[in-house]
Amino acid sequence: MTTESEPEHDRSDPSLSVIMSERRQLINLAYRLLGSLADAEDAVQETYARWYAMPREDQDAIESPGAWLTTVTSRVCLNLLGSARVRRETYVGEWIPEPLPERTEWSTARSGGTHMDPADRVTLDESVSMAFLVVLESMTPAERVAFVLHDVFRYSFAEVAEIVGRTPAACRQLASSARRRVSSSRASATSTVRQADIVRGFKQVWEAKDIGGLIGLLDPNATVIADGGGVVSAVSRPVEGGELIARACVDLAERAPLTILERTVNGQPGLVSLQDGLTVAVLAFDVVDDRIKHIWAVLNPEKLRPWTTV
Structure with a gap:
């Protein structure tokens, strides 16, 4: 992951604290726009390089x-979104937004350390949930920028227009189109407490290799999308159907001894799988009507690198 290098300038500059105080907001914005913390860090560093x-x-x-x-x-x-779409079209397997590394064990609401990760600067709310970020991925770059700036960060359409180089009316239309995508994908809300109960139950029956228990927690039409970045060829395609997913989970548990931890993933209850002490998967869940509807499993070692110290 990119780390910020301090610009060379006079530390007595009174504007320094003002300029650097914007960094958290910029990271918040860039992560939602790009779906990658590493890319967000790069974008913000490029911005500061232009300033200085x-x-x-x-x-x-x-x-x-x-x-x-x-x-x-x-x-x-x-600009990065345009090139990212080209890269993701040639990406081996499914591409999933990069999960934010979190120290919170949601089952006990404990924080596991005082070190500040880059992800700690990103405000965790619905607009960084994996389900929300996946919908953002379906938008055009212009739709995504207009929607995030206006609906998430509350910029006026006049301000958005100045940023994206379009008229306020065009930006309003872009945001409206994006909003329809979000609305059509949004299912009935499940409380975080209930989500935690269901994800915990999934963990327990997975560890017990209980196919029936897994099927009971999964929606019959559930989908698992795994991002291995071409490294894990066995999951290059989505797995569909609750029973098929349950059997695949049990098969995995029988083939590879895993330690499964309850961790916050993008502000929601999720799971992290360890093998020999190394993070091998981060799982985000979408719970609808008390059943697991979607599971996003990030297996790409590059995307898991920030999780190795969590």
């Missing part, structure tokens, strides 16, 4: 540095 490449008199002439940084970050992300 400007002559001091040009910096002083900018009335609102925060607005400038947001505009540049959004435009960098918009």
Whole structure:
């Protein structure tokens, strides 16, 4: 993962704290726009590089540095989204947004350390849940930027228009189209407490290799999408159907001894699988009407790297 390098400049600069205080907001924005914490870090670093490449008199002439940084970050992300779509079309297997590393064990609401991860700077709410990010992936780059800026971060359409280079009316239409995608995918809400109960139950029957118990918790039309990045060829296609998923889970448990931990994944109850102390999978769940409807299993070692210290 990219880490931020401190720009070389005078530490007595009174604007330094103001400029750097925007970083959390920029990471929040970039992660939602790109679905990758590593890419978000890169986009924000590029934004700061452009800021510090400007002559001091040009910096002083900018009335609102925060607005400038947001505009540049959004435009960098918009450009990255275009190239990302090309990369993901040639990606081996299914592509899933990068899960945020979390230290929270949701079963006990404990925090497992004081070290600040990059992900700790991302506000966890519905707009970073895996289900929400997957819907964002179905949008065009312009739809995604317009929707996230307006509906999530509450920028006016006039401000969005200035960022994306379209008219306010066009941005309104883009956000409306994106909003319809979100609304059509949103199922009846399940409380976090109930989700935790169901995910915990899934963990217990999985560890017990109880096919019947797994089938009882899975929607008959449930789907598992696994992202192995081409490394895990056996899961290059979605697995569909509650019974088929249950049998695949039991087969996996019998073939490979796993340690399964209850962990928060993108603000929701999820599971992390360890093998010989190494994180080999991060699972995010979508629970609908007390049944597990979707499971997103991230197996790509590159995406799991931030989880090795969690």
